[in-house]
Amino acid sequence: MDGLVQLQKQLVDYTASLFHEGFLDEQFNQLQQLQDESNPDFVVEVVTLFFEDAERLLNELSKTLGQPSIDFKKLDAHVHQLKGSSSSIGAQRVHRVCISFRNSCEEQNVEGCLKNLQQVTHEYSLVKSKLETLLRMEQQILAAGG
Amino acid sequence: MAAPSSSMHQHDLPHVLAVDDNLIDRKLVEKLLRNSSCKVTTAENGPRALELLGLTSGGQNSMNGRSKVNLVITDYCMPGMTGYELLKKIKESSVMKEVPVVIMSSENIPTRINKCLEEGAQMFILKPLKQSDVKKLTCQLMN
Numbered sequence: 001m002d003g004l005v006q007l008q009k010q011l012v013d014y015t016a017s018l019f020h021e022g023f024l025d026e027q028f029n030q031l032q033q034l035q036d037e038s039n040p041d042f043v044v045e046v047v048t049l050f051f052e053d054a055e056r057l058l059n060e061l062s063k064t065l066g067q068p069s070i071d072f073k074k075l076d077a078h079v080h081q082l083k084g085s086s087s088s089i090g091a092q093r094v095h096r097v098c099i100s101f102r103n104s105c106e107e108q109n110v111e112g113c114l115k116n117l118q119q120v121t122h123e124y125s126l127v128k129s130k131l132e133t134l135l136r137m138e139q140q141i142l143a144a145g146g
Numbered sequence: 147m148a149a150p151s152s153s154m155h156q157h158d159l160p161h162v163l164a165v166d167d168n169l170i171d172r173k174l175v176e177k178l179l180r181n182s183s184c185k186v187t188t189a190e191n192g193p194r195a196l197e198l199l200g201l202t203s204g205g206q207n208s209m210n211g212r213s214k215v216n217l218v219i220t221d222y223c224m225p226g227m228t229g230y231e232l233l234k235k236i237k238e239s240s241v242m243k244e245v246p247v248v249i250m251s252s253e254n255i256p257t258r259i260n261k262c263l264e265e266g267a268q269m270f271i272l273k274p275l276k277q278s279d280v281k282k283l284t285c286q287l288m289n
Contacts, residue, residue, distance in 0.1 A: 027276075034174075039177065046173055046174065049173060081168060083252070085170045088275075
């Protein structure tokens with residue numbers, strides 16, 4: 001039982017640090033509150049969808065920015081999608097970069113867009129790794145009888 | 147599409163059609179609505195929503211009138227047909243014009259909000275959606 005309590009404390013602390021560092025915001029709490037007996041895997045499902053969606057969009061963004069003539073409308077449409085998804089799951093830092101990214105698209109600022117793509121890719125990989133850790137910790141707790 | 151819960155009488159629950167091109171948002175709104183005791187059908191775009199509502203000529207109405215829609219909640223920004231255009235089509239139809247339509251958007255733009263309200267939207271909600279938003283709208287619009 002001691003091991004379980006330790007794990008639970010670690011999870012609470014880890015989650016708190018993610019909020020504190022701005023990786024996650026209140027919307028992530030909303031997601032966790034939606035998980036219940038009828039939907040015990042809700043958070044994992046939504047987060048997994050987010051990962052798939054984000055990776056697809058990052059690929060599209062990269063492709064679109066790699067074209068000889070950049071289609072800024074298309075770029076903006078993809079960023080808009082990523083902005084929406086990240087906001088809906090509470091991935092705050094990804095969401096924030098998307099806001100800058102949309103401004104760069106509007107200004108048709110190629111350098112700005114390239115920089116934003118780099119930033120959003122970086123923020124995404126950070127939040128992905130942190131969410132995977134968080135979900136792994138939750139699994140461990142469940143396995144330990146929590 | 148929603149799978150019925152075995153513990154409830156599905157025909158007693160309000161039926162909401164949720165329209166959004168974003169997969170994550172569709173999943174979220176569906177869960178929020180189910181938590182507010184609604185039966186939910188989702189659509190990923192305006193044309194599909196119109197099909198489900200039986201508003202396209204010659205289109206397949208997969209709800210076949212057996213499950214009347216009590217509320218439509220739609221995203222504003224969708225490629226092709228926007229939520230605003232979907233709202234207009236619903237309000238123009240003789241069959242569905244009485245159904246309340248709620249518009250969701252991540253952007254707080256007063257001219258956009260006014261345009262939707264003037265066209266007959268019952269409510270405008272800012273994304274990301276929270277449980278309190280959905281509880282409020284189901285209480286206000288379907289009782």
